[in-house]
Amino acid sequence: MNRPSTISMQDVAAEAGVSPQTVSRVANGSAAVRSETRERVEAAMRKLGYRPNYAARALKHGRFNDIGVVMFDMSAYGNVRILNAISTAANEHGYAITMLTIGQGRDRTLQAAVERMKQLPVDGMIVVMEEQTTDFLDFTPPTDLPVVVISENPTDHCPTVDADQHGCSRTVVDYLLNHGHRTVYHIAGPRTSIAATNRVEGWQQALQERGLTAPPMYTGDWEADSGYQAGLALAHESGCTAVYAANDQMAYGAILGLRAAGKRVPEDVSVIGVDDSLVGTVPRLGLTTMRMNFDEIGREAFSMVMRQCEGESVPCGVRHAIPAELVERASVRDLTR
Structure with a gap:
């Protein structure tokens, strides 16, 4: 043929x-x-x-106009939103994106991801840090490949940007305490998740700043079923009138678990989630939540790497955390009234 x-x-x-x-x-x-x-x-x-012939164009102009994006999990709600924002921003500036997922075991490092990405026709790369890698603090990007990491934790080696997880938790805790609740219970995400760990730290610090000791914590896996099991258990905590779940799926599961155990939401127990991911999926959604600005995170990450590709210096070691927005609905009771 x-x-x-x-x-x-x-x-x-x-x-x-x-x-x-x-x-x-x-x-x-x-x-x-x-x-x-x-x-x-x-x-x-x-x-x-x-x-x-893009390869020939790259030889002539020194760029491929392509940005690599590295992810641990392409199915997570926040990651999908961030990827969409990166893709949209790239298209607006005449760039394409190349996707890569971080492997398991020894391949689950930033260095391994860089080595794989360097073999592809990309000008720079963005790493969405779903989980901590063993080389995060020691990682040094190559001089010929700009790197931006989506992480709340800054590093001196490359620019970072992410949602303000600590601030998110502080807003939730203050909101519930200001509504008359004596403490706030927490359903955390998996221990391997950086976002979940930072939300736990923010929850604990916010309670400490108000002179309170954090009550027992429940750990889920981001899925609604784990929230349901936590809700069943929380229904038997005598002092539990307020629950902060690390994402909306677990928050919704917790509401169902609390109700299955005979508790009313919000009359007996108030519940707040994070990410505002159930809008359009759950009818008559009454869940109060913290809406993360994933679009801004993705756009800012792309801007950071594009500016480096075009010769501009972008500061490293700076905490660039984008605030979340409280969305008030009907799952919180004001006990001060």
């Missing part, structure tokens, strides 16, 4: 009635081409099925 012949710039030039140099300018996005000429060349490209 004969392979189809490759369409060249000369073929497009002949079809459009222009010079190969004009075709090159159009293919490279140059503004020095009249709009009607550009349209004629692009029409010829579509007709002939011409595909620009």
